[in-house]
Amino acid sequence: MSHQPYLTRIGGLIRDARRHKGLTQAELAQLLGTSQSAVTRIEAGKQNMSLDMLARIGDALDSEFVSVGYPGPQHLRIVGGRKLSGSIDVKTSKNAAVALLCASLLNRGRTTLRNLARIEEVNRILEVLASIGVRTRWLPDSNDLEIVPPERLDLDAIDVDAARRTRTVIMFLGPLLHEHPSFKLPYAGGCDLGTRTVEPHLAALKSFGLHVLATHGAYEATRDPAVQPTRAIVLTERGDTVTENVLMAAARHPGTTIIRNASPNYMVQDLCFFLEKLGVRIEGIGTTTLTVNGLAEIDRDVEYSPSEDPIEAMSLIAAALVTDSEITIERVPIEFIEIELATLEGMGMKYRISDEYTSANGRTRLVDLTTIAGPLHAPTDKIHPMPFPGLNIDNLPFFALVGAVAEGSTMIHDWVYENRAIYLTELTKLGARVQLLDPHRVIVEGPTRWRAAEVGCPPALRPAVVILLAMLATPGTSVLRNVYVINRGYEDLAERLNALGATVEVFRDI
Ligand SMILES: CC(=O)N[C@H]1[C@@H](OP(=O)(O)OP(=O)(O)OC[C@H]2O[C@@H](n3ccc(=O)[nH]c3=O)[C@H](O)[C@@H]2O)O[C@H](CO)[C@@H](O)[C@@H]1O
Ligand SMILES: C=C(OP(=O)(O)O)C(=O)O
Numbered sequence: 001m002s003h004q005p006y007l008t009r010i011g012g013l014i015r016d017a018r019r020h021k022g023l024t025q026a027e028l029a030q031l032l033g034t035s036q037s038a039v040t041r042i043e044a045g046k047q048n049m050s051l052d053m054l055a056r057i058g059d060a061l062d063s064e065f066v067s068v069g070y071p072g073p074q075h076l077r078i079v080g081g082r083k084l085s086g087s088i089d090v091k092t093s094k095n096a097a098v099a100l101l102c103a104s105l106l107n108r109g110r111t112t113l114r115n116l117a118r119i120e121e122v123n124r125i126l127e128v129l130a131s132i133g134v135r136t137r138w139l140p141d142s143n144d145l146e147i148v149p150p151e152r153l154d155l156d157a158i159d160v161d162a163a164r165r166t167r168t169v170i171m172f173l174g175p176l177l178h179e180h181p182s183f184k185l186p187y188a189g190g191c192d193l194g195t196r197t198v199e200p201h202l203a204a205l206k207s208f209g210l211h212v213l214a215t216h217g218a219y220e221a222t223r224d225p226a227v228q229p230t231r232a233i234v235l236t237e238r239g240d241t242v243t244e245n246v247l248m249a250a251a252r253h254p255g256t257t258i259i260r261n262a263s264p265n266y267m268v269q270d271l272c273f274f275l276e277k278l279g280v281r282i283e284g285i286g287t288t289t290l291t292v293n294g295l296a297e298i299d300r301d302v303e304y305s306p307s308e309d310p311i312e313a314m315s316l317i318a319a320a321l322v323t324d325s326e327i328t329i330e331r332v333p334i335e336f337i338e339i340e341l342a343t344l345e346g347m348g349m350k351y352r353i354s355d356e357y358t359s360a361n362g363r364t365r366l367v368d369l370t371t372i373a374g375p376l377h378a379p380t381d382k383i384h385p386m387p388f389p390g391l392n393i394d395n396l397p398f399f400a401l402v403g404a405v406a407e408g409s410t411m412i413h414d415w416v417y418e419n420r421a422i423y424l425t426e427l428t429k430l431g432a433r434v435q436l437l438d439p440h441r442v443i444v445e446g447p448t449r450w451r452a453a454e455v456g457c458p459p460a461l462r463p464a465v466v467i468l469l470a471m472l473a474t475p476g477t478s479v480l481r482n483v484y485v486i487n488r489g490y491e492d493l494a495e496r497l498n499a500l501g502a503t504v505e506v507f508r509d510i
Contacts, residue, residue, distance in 0.1 A: 008045030010054075015043040017063040019141045020118075031060040062495065062506065072509045073482040076468065076494055079503040080323075080452070081475030086500050087328035087368075088316060092117050093309030094489040096270035098168040099244045100306055101125045103274055104147040105134070105175040106251050108299040111147040114360060115305055118143055120488040124162045128169065131159035155183045164188075170198050171241055173221060174248030177210050182222040187214075200235060200242045207233050207257075208249045232258035238288065238387040240265050247271055250292035251280045259290040265388040266310055266336045266364070273361050274304045305360035310336035311394045312490065313369075315465055317341075318398040319497065320371035321349065322405050322473040327500055328370045335365055339391045343383060343399070347406050348376045378408030378446065385416060393417070397462040400424040401469055403444035404432040410444045423463035429453045430470050430478070452476035461489045468493070472502050 018028050018039075025039040032039070032053070041047035042057075049057075097117050102125075104111040116122060118138075126136050126145075133150035153176070163169045163186040170188040188198060198219075202212045209227030213220045233246055243263040248271075250257035262268070264286045272285045278300055281293040313332040320327045321344070334356065341351070350372040356365045383403075385393040393416045403410030404427060414421040421442050427434050430453050433445035452474050457464040464485045471478040486493060494504040 007048070010049075011043045011045035011047075013063075014057055014061070016138065016140070017061040018043075020063075021061055023061075028057075028060060032056055062492075073484060074487070075507055075509075076471075076480045076483055077505040077507060078468070078471040078474075078478045078480065079476070080450070080472045080478060082323070082472075082501060082503065083373075084320060084323050084325035084327050084472075084497070084500040084502060087330055088496055088500055090308040090313045090316065090329060090331045090333070091115075091491050092306040093267060093270070093311070094119055094121050095240065095267035095309075095311075096306035097122050098125060098166070099171065099241075099267050099271045100274055100304065101129065101147070102168060102171040102175055102244070103248055103251075103271055103278075105149065105153070105172065106248060106275075106298050107278055107302065108149060108297070110301040112139075112301075112303040113145045113147070113306065114303060115143050116145045117309070117489075118491050120484060121166055121168070124166045125168055127159050127162035128166075131157050131162070133157070153180070155180065155185075158184075158186065160186045167241070170201055170219075171245050171248070173201060173205055173210065173212070173219075174245035175252070177205065177208055177221065177223050177249055178252040180221075180223075181225070182220070184218045184220050186218055200237045200239055201245050204233050204235055204242055204246045205249055208253065210249075228255065229253065229257050232260050235259065235261040237261075238263045240267055243268050243290075244271050247275065247282075247290065247292060251275050251278065251294045252296065252298065253292075253294040254296040255294065257292045257294065259292065260288065262288050262290045263387055264288055265392075266307065266333060269364070270306045270361065273363055274302075274306075277302045277304055307359040307361050307364035308333045308366060310340075310392060311462070313337050314340055314392070314395040314398050315462075315469070315490070317344070317369070317371060318401050318466075319469050319472060319500075320373075321376065321402050322469050324373045324405070325500075326371055326373050328368055330368045331359070331366050332369045333359065333364050334367045336388070336392065337395075339389065340395050343379060343391060344402065346379045347402065347410075348374065350374055376402065376406035376446075378403060378406050378410040382411035382413045382441075384413040394462055396420075397424060397466045398469075400427065400434065400442060400444050401466045404434070404446050404448045404470065405473065406446045408446065410446065412442050412444065414440050420460055420463060423458035423460050424466065426455060426458055426463065426467055427470055429455050430467070430474055432470065450474035452478045454479040454481065456481040457483055457485050459485060461485050465490065465493075468504075472497065472504075 026036045029036045029039045132153045135148040167188040207229040209224035240263045283291040308331045316329045352370045354368040383399045385391045385396045431451035432448045435443045
């Protein structure tokens with residue numbers, strides 16, 4: 001077989017990665033010590049390359065194009081104890097991305113998602129979508145993703161490995177139930193936070209005639225089309241993904257569905273705004289009662305821009321606080337982080353915010369926030385999360401970190417997850433005084449004299465980022481191993497922190 005198609009494919013990957021990094025061909029050529037015409041030939045697939053050249057291109061573009069065998073896990077080496085400065089944009093959220101990718105299955109037309117987060121969680125879902133026949137492509141020079149569904153999904157061909165690495169596949173139930181009288185989905189994964197039941201999803205979707213049997217490694221779904229929601233669907237938990245699943249089922253139900261105890265959280269709002277673009281009418285967005293008027297068929301070419309991630313905003317605020325730095329965080333979705341800010345003010349944090357402006361979705365309110373360095377103290381009361389509007393559960397771990405640099409003892413109460421608080425004790429490896437009172441409560445005694453260390457990422461996204469941010473504050477060189485879990489939810493975090501003056505190097509075992 002000719003090697004030409006490989007060269008063309010690799011050339012295309014190199015071109016995409018170069019554009020994604022915002023480099024011209026001439027700039028890449030300079031980094032590689034070669035000529036622009038050589039880069040042109042490489043990208044066109046007209047140049048044979050040595051392994052050495054491939055490795056150098058990979059280094060220059062922070063991207064591995066060809067791996068010989070399994071590339072091995074990615075690690076970070078952090079030289080900490082430095083102040084950050086400058087400004088950074090908040091990217092769009094992982095949690096809206098996953099909901100919108102699932103919701104694109106409702107639409108026979110072309111869905112374009114603008115400025116989507118380019119994260120591993122999205123990559124896994126794209127693999128799942130590709131395996132069942134959905135065509136997706138990143139538009140050139142952008143984070144815009146185009147999605148075109150096939151005439152009929154091939155659910156039997158689903159990429160089980162990719163599906164099992166995310167929790168999102170559970171959100172296929174709502175979009176699929178109308179067109180597929182019976183189908184199988186692999187069990188959902190996601191952060192390992194203790195038992196995460198999907199019972200509320202199954203209970204709520206029964207109103208649409210969906211019956212799910214959990215068998216060996218898979219959910220077997222069958223649907224009785226005679227069953228339609230006749231009265232309001234009352235969720236037993238105000239969960240985000242369960243609300244999304246019911247919304248997606250309701251979107252293709254040609255009648256009115258009322259959802260009570262719905263989550264009004266940011267990703268649910270993004271999903272509602274997207275469904276509106278598909279022609280679905282929804283009343284009560286941002287409240288706990290949603291009234292949905294669905295459509296039997298949806299066939300529209302639509303575009304949507306998800307809003308900025310409040311959890312990333314909180315992560316960046318925590319990065320500033322732990323390093324005692326003044327940075328400007330642009331595009332902060334203020335409505336979804338107000339309580340966190342009020343709590344931080346209670347700990348002595350000072351900041352400035354700009355006037356409000358609107359996200360590209362035309363709905364979400366944003367501000368630019370500048371942190372002001374200064375001493376922090378423990379809050380008077382314990383810190384605990386609540387469904388929105390409340391302190392976001394995914395933001396809670398960052399308060400352990402802030403508590404570690406505040407004077408006094410901060411009590412964190414994670415009533416929601418069985419396991420997540422336990423991972424916060426990993427901070428002790430860096431010298432923090434974190435005491436686990438029980439699986440749900442920790443006390444953090446600050447301030448901390450940080451000590452550099454080598455730590456493996458806990459198997460949960462936010463606690464892993466907390467360790468990374470603590471390492472930014474820690475003088476000397478620390479190593480954080482196996483950061484896939486961070487890449488699942490944050491795009492180019494190391495590089496973006498480096499743009500603020502941090503020193504975070506990505507490396508792999510050879
Ligand atoms: C893809 C996505 O959007 N993931 C988010 C979503 O996950 P998701 O919607 O999947 O959250 P879960 O269903 O795991 O719910 C989180 C936990 O909260 C409990 N619970 C939740 C609501 C409630 O009213 N009562 C209650 O007890 C659940 O039993 C569970 O233990 O919401 C979680 C909680 O905000 C976030 O951590 C996740 O980042
Ligand atoms: C718990 C989280 O995500 P997931 O639901 O994808 O596991 C998170 O975003 O912190």
